[in-house]
Amino acid sequence: MKFVNKKALLYCVVYYGIIATVKTCYYVSGVLRHPEQGGIMPQNRFWFKLDNAGKVFPGQNTSRWSNIFRSTMIMKEKVDPTLLAQAVEDVLPRFPCFDVCIKKGFFWFYLEKNPNAAPPVQPDINNPCYRVRFNENKRFLFRVFYRENRVSVEFFHALTDGYGATTFLCTLCAQYLRLCGHDISVGGNVLDITQPATKEELSDPFRDCEGKTARSMRSTRKVYHYRGTPLPAHTVGIITGVMPMDVVHKKAKEYGATVTEFLAAVLMWCFYIQQNKDTRRRDDVSVQIPVSLRKPFQRESLRNFTLTYSIRLDPSLGDYTLEEIIRHFILSLRLVNNTKNLKAMVAANLKLEKGLMRFIPLAIKNFAVGLSFRLTGEHSTSVLFTNVGLIHLPEEMYEHVQWLNFFAGPGKINGLRCGCAGMNGKLAVSFTDICRETEIEQRFFTTLVKMGIPVKIESNR
Amino acid sequence: MSYCVHCGVELDDSAARCVLCNTPVCNPNKPPQDLPTPYSEKVLLPPQVRRRFTAFLLSMILLLPNIVCLLTNLFLPGDIFWAKYVNITSLFVWILFLFPFLLKKIPAFVLVLIDSLSVLGYVFFFYMDFEQSGWFLRVAVPTVAVLALSAGFTIEWCQRKKPDWPYIVFAVFLEVSVFSVFAGVSLYYQLSSVYALLIGSIAAVSALMTAFFFLAVKHNRHLRAWLSRRFFF
Numbered sequence: 001m002k003f004v005n006k007k008a009l010l011y012c013v014v015y016y017g018i019i020a021t022v023k024t025c026y027y028v029s030g031v032l033r034h035p036e037q038g039g040i041m042p043q044n045r046f047w048f049k050l051d052n053a054g055k056v057f058p059g060q061n062t063s064r065w066s067n068i069f070r071s072t073m074i075m076k077e078k079v080d081p082t083l084l085a086q087a088v089e090d091v092l093p094r095f096p097c098f099d100v101c102i103k104k105g106f107f108w109f110y111l112e113k114n115p116n117a118a119p120p121v122q123p124d125i126n127n128p129c130y131r132v133r134f135n136e137n138k139r140f141l142f143r144v145f146y147r148e149n150r151v152s153v154e155f156f157h158a159l160t161d162g163y164g165a166t167t168f169l170c171t172l173c174a175q176y177l178r179l180c181g182h183d184i185s186v187g188g189n190v191l192d193i194t195q196p197a198t199k200e201e202l203s204d205p206f207r208d209c210e211g212k213t214a215r216s217m218r219s220t221r222k223v224y225h226y227r228g229t230p231l232p233a234h235t236v237g238i239i240t241g242v243m244p245m246d247v248v249h250k251k252a253k254e255y256g257a258t259v260t261e262f263l264a265a266v267l268m269w270c271f272y273i274q275q276n277k278d279t280r281r282r283d284d285v286s287v288q289i290p291v292s293l294r295k296p297f298q299r300e301s302l303r304n305f306t307l308t309y310s311i312r313l314d315p316s317l318g319d320y321t322l323e324e325i326i327r328h329f330i331l332s333l334r335l336v337n338n339t340k341n342l343k344a345m346v347a348a349n350l351k352l353e354k355g356l357m358r359f360i361p362l363a364i365k366n367f368a369v370g371l372s373f374r375l376t377g378e379h380s381t382s383v384l385f386t387n388v389g390l391i392h393l394p395e396e397m398y399e400h401v402q403w404l405n406f407f408a409g410p411g412k413i414n415g416l417r418c419g420c421a422g423m424n425g426k427l428a429v430s431f432t433d434i435c436r437e438t439e440i441e442q443r444f445f446t447t448l449v450k451m452g453i454p455v456k457i458e459s460n461r
Numbered sequence: 462m463s464y465c466v467h468c469g470v471e472l473d474d475s476a477a478r479c480v481l482c483n484t485p486v487c488n489p490n491k492p493p494q495d496l497p498t499p500y501s502e503k504v505l506l507p508p509q510v511r512r513r514f515t516a517f518l519l520s521m522i523l524l525l526p527n528i529v530c531l532l533t534n535l536f537l538p539g540d541i542f543w544a545k546y547v548n549i550t551s552l553f554v555w556i557l558f559l560f561p562f563l564l565k566k567i568p569a570f571v572l573v574l575i576d577s578l579s580v581l582g583y584v585f586f587f588y589m590d591f592e593q594s595g596w597f598l599r600v601a602v603p604t605v606a607v608l609a610l611s612a613g614f615t616i617e618w619c620q621r622k623k624p625d626w627p628y629i630v631f632a633v634f635l636e637v638s639v640f641s642v643f644a645g646v647s648l649y650y651q652l653s654s655v656y657a658l659l660i661g662s663i664a665a666v667s668a669l670m671t672a673f674f675f676l677a678v679k680h681n682r683h684l685r686a687w688l689s690r691r692f693f694f
Contacts, residue, residue: 063507125505148497234506239480240499241470442468442481449469456471459480460500 048111052206052349053304054158058102058109059366060373064233065412066132067157071169072150072405079146085121087176088144092118094193095168097202097302098159101139107362114139121146126460127235129409132156162388162406163292164302170393177400188392205301206350211343214351224275224283224382226416228435236410239441240430241455242403245422251451255326263429264289264385265329267418268313269322270443271382282316288381296339307345309336310381378413391423398424410434463488473499516562520555527551553583569616577609600651607643611636627679634672641665
């Protein structure tokens with residue numbers, strides 16, 4: 001103790017003591033006050049911890065790349081931006097977990113209630129999924145766009161996943177239609193904005209679903225990555241194919257597959273053919289499938305609650321036909337997709353934020369996570385295929401909307417990603433790509449057309 | 462509605478060509494209309510970095526440690542005046558990396574001239590300070606002059622002809638090859654060492670081989686496409 005300056009130590013203790021006391025008094029006074037007098041309601045907590053899945057993304061956000069995704073509702077009438085801005089203000093209090101801005105702590109990023117009223121409603125742009133800066137867009141982590149008869153929302157992945165974004169979009173469009181004078185009830189993906197958010201919607205559900213054994217499903221085998229001539233920086237090519245849901249469903253049933261399995265298998269086949277064309281190497285082709293945990297664990301969280309499976313095909317074993325790949329995909333996915341595996345994966349992910357990791361400064365954590373993300377994340381997959389599933393709306397809303405489009409922004413290593421959503425009898429499959437070539441997209445949609453599925457294409461290219 | 466005759470997909474009413482295969486839309490029953498496209502034409506790009514302001518800021522940051530070193534050396538004098546090495550190195554770095562950004566528009570050959578003179582000045586400073594066996598005039602001046610001339614010639618040629626990227630890479634490696642030969646020969650005469658000549662020759666041959674590889678890339682369409690895809694140019 002003789003090397004310690006006792007006076008300096010005393011000053012430090014007093015300084016931190018005063019700060020801790022002032023902060024505690026400030027917080028307690030807010031909680032004890034009535035909400036109408038400016039107090040903090042229990043569901044409008046002053047700050048949120050990022051959920052387990054969302055912890056990775058803020059540290060990896062750069063000036064050129066953000067993990068972001070877009071959901072677009074195609075309506076039947078032209079959108080009025082004034083009413084849409086009003087609808088955003090009306091809807092936002094129902095989603096306190098989106099009414100936040102991101103802050104940097106010493107050990108972790110965290111979400112704090114945004115002091116601004118609502119994000120601006122902007123005219124649409126040609127390059128969706130444009131990178132996020134935390135100090136732009138009134139510090140909100142989601143953006144709202146409009147164009148002709150389209151309403152789009154873009155979410156930073158740290159905030160929520162596809163389900164949360166789509167639920168927000170449906171509730172927003174329902175409120176917009178109400179402001180237009182239509183009578184729209186609640187149900188399906190449209191939430192009741194007169195009710196406060198439930199505790200379950202705001203909670204981080206990963207902690208309740210942790211298994212006893214932690215096991216990661218990642219593989220370190222080399223996989224094929226599609227490469228092409230890059231588009232200019234900050235631009236992205238979107239190609240969307242809209243097809244009748246019943247025809248796709250019927251075709252998938254012929255192969256004994258679900259719609260997700262069928263489309264993801266066709267995508268795997270496209271990559272398998274592309275590798276044969278591009279190179280003589282026979283690396284694995286791997287399709288990453290995000291799986292929502294809401295159904296298996298009976299949760300209704302609006303925050304991130306997905307895990308991903310990587311389904312692999314080993315072309316070094318021989319040549320494959322499309323039918324063989326579909327069969328391989330179905331069996332592989334069904335073999336791994338069960339609650340026990342999911343619990344083990346949740347436990348493996350939670351393990352990374354426990355123990356000593358909690359006390360490592362954020363900058364070092366970001367570096368380590370970035371390294372791991374580069375070596376094992378996107379490196380271990382060829383393409384991401386994400387399906388938000390069938391979106392349900394109140395019956396009277398269907399006559400005002402056409403279909404829903406969902407896609408994820410391009411990856412850091414894999415420039416091509418595929419998103420899918422079904423609504424109102426239509427299924428929209430969208431490709432996001434940072435390459436000029438459209439070979440994969442062409443092969444994918446042409447294969448579906450050859451199978452007898454009519455496809456309508458639209459694009460920003 | 463229009464369909465692509467090649468892919469078989471239905472196209473958007475506003476589409477002038479198929480986005481999948483680039484086949485133009487030719488629908489005699491439907492006159493062209495100015496229909497709204499699904500996406501806006503406006504591309505959102507990040508704001509440009511204010512280069513002059515950033516260069517000025519970095520210059521000020523660079524100035525601070527220099528002043529501190531100078532004052533420290535003045536008020537706490539030692540055996541040698543060491544602050545001059547810090548100051549001259551900072552000045553050299555500033556001329557090479559920050560000074561060009563402070564000017565609005567400057568011709569490339571003027572920049573090459575300024576950089577060459579600053580390199581010569583920096584070398585001359587150490588030459589005067591340590592050893593004066595005549596190597597400055599015999600080796601340093603001709604080597605820097607040859608490098609400056611070849612760089613100036615390449616830049617001028619690139620600006621006039623505006624060649625493709627493989628041709629630019631070819632020219633740069635050719636320049637490196639010529640410079641390696643010259644540096645090897647001049648060092649051989651100064652030091653009388655065969656090793657200098659050998660190292661210069663190895664560097665020249667390697668650069669020459671790389672240059673001819675890129676010349677082949679320029680003329681072979683398939684090789685160029687393969688490189689572009691493989692290395693994501």
